[in-house]
Amino acid sequence: MPLGPEKFLMLSAVLFTLGVLGVLLRRGAISILMSIELMLNGANLSFITFARQYGQAEGQIYVFFIITLAAAEAALGLAIVIALFRLRESTDVDQLSLFKW
Amino acid sequence: MESVAFIVLSILTVTSAAVVALPFVRNMVVCALALAVNLVSVAGLFFLLSSQFIGFLQVIVYAGAIMVVILFVLMLLSVDDEQHMGSSGFFQRYLGPLLAAGFVAIVGSTLVVSSQATAFPALPDSYGTVGALGRELFTRFFYPFEAISLLLVVAMIGAVLLAKRRL
Numbered sequence: 093m094p095l096g097p098e099k100f101l102m103l104s105a106v107l108f109t110l111g112v113l114g115v116l117l118r119r120g121a122i123s124i125l126m127s128i129e130l131m132l133n134g135a136n137l138s139f140i141t142f143a144r145q146y147g148q149a150e151g152q153i154y155v156f157f158i159i160t161l162a163a164a165e166a167a168l169g170l171a172i173v174i175a176l177f178r179l180r181e182s183t184d185v186d187q188l189s190l191f192k193w
Numbered sequence: 194m195e196s197v198a199f200i201v202l203s204i205l206t207v208t209s210a211a212v213v214a215l216p217f218v219r220n221m222v223v224c225a226l227a228l229a230v231n232l233v234s235v236a237g238l239f240f241l242l243s244s245q246f247i248g249f250l251q252v253i254v255y256a257g258a259i260m261v262v263i264l265f266v267l268m269l270l271s272v273d274d275e276q277h278m279g280s281s282g283f284f285q286r287y288l289g290p291l292l293a294a295g296f297v298a299i300v301g302s303t304l305v306v307s308s309q310a311t312a313f314p315a316l317p318d319s320y321g322t323v324g325a326l327g328r329e330l331f332t333r334f335f336y337p338f339e340a341i342s343l344l345l346v347v348a349m350i351g352a353v354l355l356a357k358r359r360l
Contacts, residue, residue: 094312096194098281098304100242101201105300108234111294114214116289122221123265124230127214129259133235136251144242147316149329152247157325159247159254160341164348167258171355173296177270177356 100141108134120175121183125169132162199241205234221272225264232256242313244321 114127124192136155143151177183212218212227232255241250319325330338 095241096311096313099199099203100238101240102301102304103206103238105297106207106287109208109297110210110214113290113293116285117216118214119216120221122263122272123213123224124223125237126263128211129228130210130231130256133232133255137235137238140239140242140247142278143244144237144313144316146346147314147320148201151320152326153225153329155244156245156330157341159250160345163254164345165261166262167352168348168355170262170289171259171352174270174356177272183270183272184263 097141097145097178101138102140104137106134107131107137107163110134119184119186122171124171124185125166128169129162129166132158143191194240198237200242202234206231206238209234221267222264225260225267228263229255229256232260246321246323246326262313293335 111127111129111131114130115124118124118127136158137149139155139158143149143155152160173183176188180187209227209231213224213231218224218227233252236248236251236256239245239251
């Protein structure tokens with residue numbers, strides 16, 4: 093059974109979908125951030141798969157940039173979570189309806 | 194050999210992602226450690242796809258730095274358990290999983306229909322090495338690279354500003 097791109101693409105679709113489900117179903121702000129990391133990982137996996145399939149380095153470079161962006165996103169997101177926790181004593185996103193009428 | 198590694202890594206990836214995403218495990222630290230397992234097994238998949246440098250980067254940046262930040266915030270805020278599990282919205286609770294299953298089914302059926310059971314083509318020796326990637330990064334992708342370093346500085350300053358109690 094040779095390894096082809098289809099299996100990796102299927103796995104990346106499953107990974108991305110699990111991330112979306114986590115954002116929809118989880119209610120803690122930190123769990124939602126972790127689910128966003130799952131989605132980014134799914135996208136990274138398909139980038140690397142296509143880079144391998146076509147033998148080009150561009151896909152890997154995009155993944156390099158995405159990993160950097162994910163680091164920035166995690167730092168900022170967790171800073172926001174700390175600020176929210178200071179305000180509300182909770183990280184539950186259902187209680188954060190300040191901007192909702 | 195490679196397909197055995199792929200099967201083991203994909204089982205690890207999917208189960209750990211399910212622990213992170215699906216609202217069954219309350220303990221947040223368990224979820225964070227499952228995310229670490231997931232990130233390391235995705236790094237293993239990158240090695241299988243002969244992208245060594247990105248695989249190492251994934252282990253160092255994702256499984257190292259980002260996981261440490263997430264665990265640090267978890268311990269700092271001591272939110273061990275989520276207060277209430279599961280979303281209250283109708284759409285999120287019922288329609289979301291349905292649409293997710295539909296998406297996976299559509300992607301899977303497309304891949305099955307279009308599959309020619311092809312193996313990956315052969316690669317040049319330099320593929321995925323630090324040298325090959327660095328050459329691209331500092332020639333064709335020089336300006337995006339500089340822009341991303343500027344973005345990292347902005348994110349660092351922003352994180353300090355947001356988390357600081359009083360400026």
